[in-house]
Amino acid sequence: MKKWFQRSYMGLVFLFLYLPIAYLVLFSFNSGKSKVIFSGFTLKNYADLFTDQQIMQALLNTLIIAGISSIVSTIIGTMAAMGIQRLRKWQRNAVMNVTYIPVLNPDIITGISMMLFFSALGISLGFGTVLLAHITFNIPYVILAVMPKLRQVDYSAYEAAEDLGASPALAFRKALLPQIMPGVISGFLMALTLSVDDFVVTFFLRGVEVETLATVIYTTTKTRISLSMNALCGVMVVVVLIILILANLPQKQQKPKKEERI
Amino acid sequence: MENIIELKDIHVSFEGEVILDHFNLNIKDKEFVTFLGPSGCGKTTTLRTIAGFIQPSQGKVLFEGKDITALPPHKRQVNTVFQRYALFPHYNVYDNIAFGLRISKTDEKEIAERVSEMLKLVNLKGFEKRNVTSLSGGQQQRVAIARALINNPKVLLLDEPLGALDLKLRKGMQTELKRIQRQMGITFIYVTHDQEEALTMSDTVVVMKDGLIQQIGTPEDIYNEPRNPFVADFIGESNIIEGLMLRDLLVKFEGVEFPCVDKGFGENKPVDVVVRPEDIEITEPKEGMLCGTVESVTFKGVHYEMMVRSENYLWKIHSITYKEIGTRVAMEIIPEYIHIMAKEV
Numbered sequence: 001m002k003k004w005f006q007r008s009y010m011g012l013v014f015l016f017l018y019l020p021i022a023y024l025v026l027f028s029f030n031s032g033k034s035k036v037i038f039s040g041f042t043l044k045n046y047a048d049l050f051t052d053q054q055i056m057q058a059l060l061n062t063l064i065i066a067g068i069s070s071i072v073s074t075i076i077g078t079m080a081a082m083g084i085q086r087l088r089k090w091q092r093n094a095v096m097n098v099t100y101i102p103v104l105n106p107d108i109i110t111g112i113s114m115m116l117f118f119s120a121l122g123i124s125l126g127f128g129t130v131l132l133a134h135i136t137f138n139i140p141y142v143i144l145a146v147m148p149k150l151r152q153v154d155y156s157a158y159e160a161a162e163d164l165g166a167s168p169a170l171a172f173r174k175a176l177l178p179q180i181m182p183g184v185i186s187g188f189l190m191a192l193t194l195s196v197d198d199f200v201v202t203f204f205l206r207g208v209e210v211e212t213l214a215t216v217i218y219t220t221t222k223t224r225i226s227l228s229m230n231a232l233c234g235v236m237v238v239v240v241l242i243i244l245i246l247a248n249l250p251q252k253q254q255k256p257k258k259e260e261r262i
Numbered sequence: 263m264e265n266i267i268e269l270k271d272i273h274v275s276f277e278g279e280v281i282l283d284h285f286n287l288n289i290k291d292k293e294f295v296t297f298l299g300p301s302g303c304g305k306t307t308t309l310r311t312i313a314g315f316i317q318p319s320q321g322k323v324l325f326e327g328k329d330i331t332a333l334p335p336h337k338r339q340v341n342t343v344f345q346r347y348a349l350f351p352h353y354n355v356y357d358n359i360a361f362g363l364r365i366s367k368t369d370e371k372e373i374a375e376r377v378s379e380m381l382k383l384v385n386l387k388g389f390e391k392r393n394v395t396s397l398s399g400g401q402q403q404r405v406a407i408a409r410a411l412i413n414n415p416k417v418l419l420l421d422e423p424l425g426a427l428d429l430k431l432r433k434g435m436q437t438e439l440k441r442i443q444r445q446m447g448i449t450f451i452y453v454t455h456d457q458e459e460a461l462t463m464s465d466t467v468v469v470m471k472d473g474l475i476q477q478i479g480t481p482e483d484i485y486n487e488p489r490n491p492f493v494a495d496f497i498g499e500s501n502i503i504e505g506l507m508l509r510d511l512l513v514k515f516e517g518v519e520f521p522c523v524d525k526g527f528g529e530n531k532p533v534d535v536v537v538r539p540e541d542i543e544i545t546e547p548k549e550g551m552l553c554g555t556v557e558s559v560t561f562k563g564v565h566y567e568m569m570v571r572s573e574n575y576l577w578k579i580h581s582i583t584y585k586e587i588g589t590r591v592a593m594e595i596i597p598e599y600i601h602i603m604a605k606e607v
Contacts, residue, residue, distance in 0.1 A: 145436070159315060160406075162335045163342045164362035166469035174361075178352040185297060 021237060035227070045231040055232060056218040061127070062196060065212065067230035069134035070191035076135070077142025077191075080182055084143070085150045096147075099140045110137055111204035119204070125207030132197045132203045141194060142187035149183030189247040193240055265324075266291040266417060267312060272321035274307055281307045282473045285321070289451065290466070291416075294443050296303040298460040299470035299484050300496070305453045308470075309419050312451065314338050340417040341410035345425055347402045349394045355381075355405055364411040380408035383442060400431045403585075407442065415451045424459065436462050457497045461485060469493050490606055492535045500541075503575050505535040505602070511556040513602060516572050519551045520595060524602040534603040541569070541599035544591045551592040556585050562601045 014205060030048070032039035049055055102110060113244050114133050118125060161171035177184075199214035206215060213236065220229055272285040279302050281523045287297050297305035304453050307425045310316040311323060313506055314335035323331045330338060341362070349358050358379055384404040389397075394405060404421055420439075424432045438528035440463050443450045454460055460467050461481040468565060469476040470494075477489045488494035492504050505515035513536050526531055547553045552573035565580040570591060577593065585591055 007333065154346070154348060156344045156346060156349055159335070160342070160344060160348040161350075161361070161365075161407075162315075163313060164409070165336050166361075167336055168334075170365065174365075175350055177348075249265040 010212075012201075021233075025234040025237060026231050028227060028234040030227055032232075033227070035230075037135075044168050045227045046235075048226075048228040049231045049235070050089040052228065055209065055216055055228070058211040058213050061210060062212040065127075065131055065134055065194035069131055069138055069195050070188055073135045073138035073191050074142050074184060074188040077139045077187060078146050078180070080139065081143045081150055085147065099143050102137055102140050103144070107137075107198070107200035109169045111201040114201070115204040125205055127210050129205045130202050130210055130212075131209070133201050134198065137198075137201060138191035138194060141190045142184075145187030145190055146180060146183040149180040161177075186247055189243055193243050196236070196240070263289050264326075265289060265450075266326060267356060268322075268324040268327075269311070269323065270322040271310070272318045274304075274306075274311060274316055274318050280312075280473065282318070283476075285414050285473065287468065287478075289449065289477065291466045292447055292449055293450065294440065294450045294463055295466045296454060296456060296460040296464040297468050297470055298496075299458060299476075300455055302472075303470040304473040305455075305470050306421055306471075309342075309421055309451060309453050312417070313340055313342050313419050333394075333453060337414055341413055341415040342408050342419040343403075343406050343423045345421045347399075347406040349402055349405055349409070351395050353394065355386065355392045355394055355397070356391070358394055358405055359408045359412055361409060366413075377408075380412050383411070383445070384583075388606045396518060396527070400435065403427065403435065404588055407439075410494065411442075411446065415425065415448065415477070417451060418443075418446075419452060421451055421453045422455070424454075424456075432459070439463060448472050450479055458489060461497070469496065471496075482572065488536060488603065490603060491534055491536075494534075494601075499539050499578060500537065501537045501575070501577050503532050503535050503537075507531045507602060511597075513600065516552055516575060518550070518589045520600055521597045522600040522602060523597050525603060526599070527602060532605050534605060536603060537595055537603040539578045540565070541595060542577065542579045542581075543594045544568075544570075544579065544581050544583060544585060547590050549594040550602050551594070553592050554590045556591060557586065559587060 025040065027035055028174035029043070030038050037105035049108050084092055084099075087095060110133075112135070113127070116127065117127050123129060125234065155176075157175045157179070158171050162168065166174055197214070198212075199218060202210075202212050203215055203218070207210070211219075213232065216228055217232060220226065267287075267289040268288045269285055272282050273280075274282040274440060282576075285304075287308070287309070288371070294407075297308060299305050308314060311318055314330075314333060314337075318331065321331070325339065326432075341397040350361065353361070356377055359377045360373045363376060368376075377390070379391065386401065386404050386408070389401070389405075394402060397405065398549075406423070411448040423439075424435050427435065434600055436459060439450070446548055452460075452463065461484075466478060468478050469482055471492055477484055477493045479487070484493060484497050484536050488497060488500075494500045494502055503515050505513050507513050507530070508519065508525075509529050510527075511521060511523065513520050513522050513533065513535060543552075554577060557569045557576070558573050560567045562580070565582050566584055568579045568581055568585065570579055570593065571575045579593070581588055
């Protein structure tokens with residue numbers, strides 16, 4: 001009986017979490033116009049989606065912004081984490097607290113403050129400002145993903161590589177980077193999903209003509225009701241799911257192997 | 263014999279704390295040299311200065327007579343075996359050992375030959391594909407030694423390489439390191455705080471304290487002729503007592519005159535007298551002998567360790583004869599076992 005309650009409780013939790021999404025995806029296959037009555041299966045909504053110029057442009061923008069911002073923030077974030085790791089304890093704590101602020105800050109504050117900042121500098125809002133903003137809010141997440149790996153790293157391996165003839169750059173690439181790679185990759189994937197998902201910050205910094213998938217969904221659902229929006233959401237769910245699975249793969253490989261002895 | 267490494271007037275300090283000051287040392291080619299001292303004596307700093315990880319703020323490091331002070335570690339012809347092995351966890355045994363040759367873009371066929379040669383040298387044949395994290399401490403240390411030796415360094419630096427191993431394994435590795443050094447015919451510079459390890463393996467021992475060299479010599483020299491009370495105390499166990507050098511070949515301590523073999527200290531000069539615990543013989547007390555009362559007896563396997571109190575000094579004695587606590591005994595010391603040290607100014 002106790003087990004039954006436990007299971008049904010879990011079931012309810014997952015139901016509340018995933019039913020709305022399942023509902024949304026289900027109606028992306030609806031052949032009718034209604035969002036309530038399912039009248040038959042079709043892929044027409046998906047076809048519409050991929051022929052819609054505005055949505056395709058938004059998809060392209062999203063991918064470019066997410067791609068560039070996650071790569072750039074991964075590089076900057078990894079370098080920053082290495083620098084922070086070498087600081088003294090109180091300095092490290094201070095910098096880490098500053099790093100946490102953007103993570104804890106509501107997106108709307110990040111968005112508005114950046115908008116005001118760019119306006120004050122006289123920079124016109126558009127693609128560039130959205131990209132800069134995405135890089136900025138991604139960096140702390142990369143730092144937070146890389147730091148724990150850096151803490152485990154054996155720095156003497158880096159010295160050993162230098163000792164064996166590797167230049168500092170080569171020693172970093174051969175001895176240090178492979179050790180922190182799982183952290184770098186998960187930081188990168190986190191940045192990628194955050195960038196794809198972001199609506200609020202983009203909304204404030206996009207100016208007039210730049211649209212990403214999130215802003216398109218927002219503006220379209222306000223003006224016209226179309227099931228191709230359901231299809232778009234379906235695509236996004238699948239994409240995020242794939243990234244999530246990828247992000248969890250390296251951890252599985254890392255399981256410690258059984259100790260062997262002779 | 264030629265000097266392979268010369269340290270000239272080296273000065274190193276960290277955050278205002280002076281570690282080495284006006285430090286001078288010559289190391290002869292093909293020798294097994296050990297830096298011995300308590301932690302914080304500057305022995306590892308000296309080693310890292312030779313490796314190139316520490317830049318002295320003053321002074322010169324010479325390698326075969328050439329100034330290499332400004333050369334970064336990767337351009338120096340020395341290799342290091344690190345305290346905690348510092349293996350590359352993402353590589354297997356083969357790739358760890360091959361690392362140095364891959365950096366120098368050596369032909370893969372030659373690498374394969376050299377790696378198997380090295381594995382043979384360190385007794386790890388058949389371990390090529392093994393994950394280094396799955397190896398025991400002793401095996402990891404062997405991989406680290408092979409990895410450092412594959413570059414054919416003229417000098418191998420070893421930073422307390424056996425520190426993390428258990429006693430039995432450590433003894434085995436000591437003989438093995440000595441064998442490897444003879445077989446390769448290169449200079450080993452070894453850092454340790456374990457005096458027994460230093461005495462067992464070295465051709466030359468450099469005893470250090472507070473960044474200063476206390477004594478340089480063969481293990482026998484250091485043990486039998488310690489230059490000051492620190493060396494006498496640090497190397498093995500010893501009784502160090504204040505005495506008076508009456509004249510050449512005669513010393514007086516605890517009110518008893520002893521003939522000795524030392525001379526040249528002058529007449530009626532205060533000196534420090536060193537007597538090793540195993541060099542004192544316990545006999546029946548007689549008039550005019552150094553006498554004392556047994557305060558404690560501990561069984562140590564090969565011998566009993568006794569603490570005997572004389573007038574002003576508590577003697578540590580290793581004896582194979584057992585005496586009960588409270589027994590009055592006499593202590594005999596033959597002239598050869600008495601070592602005289604001049605008082606430090």
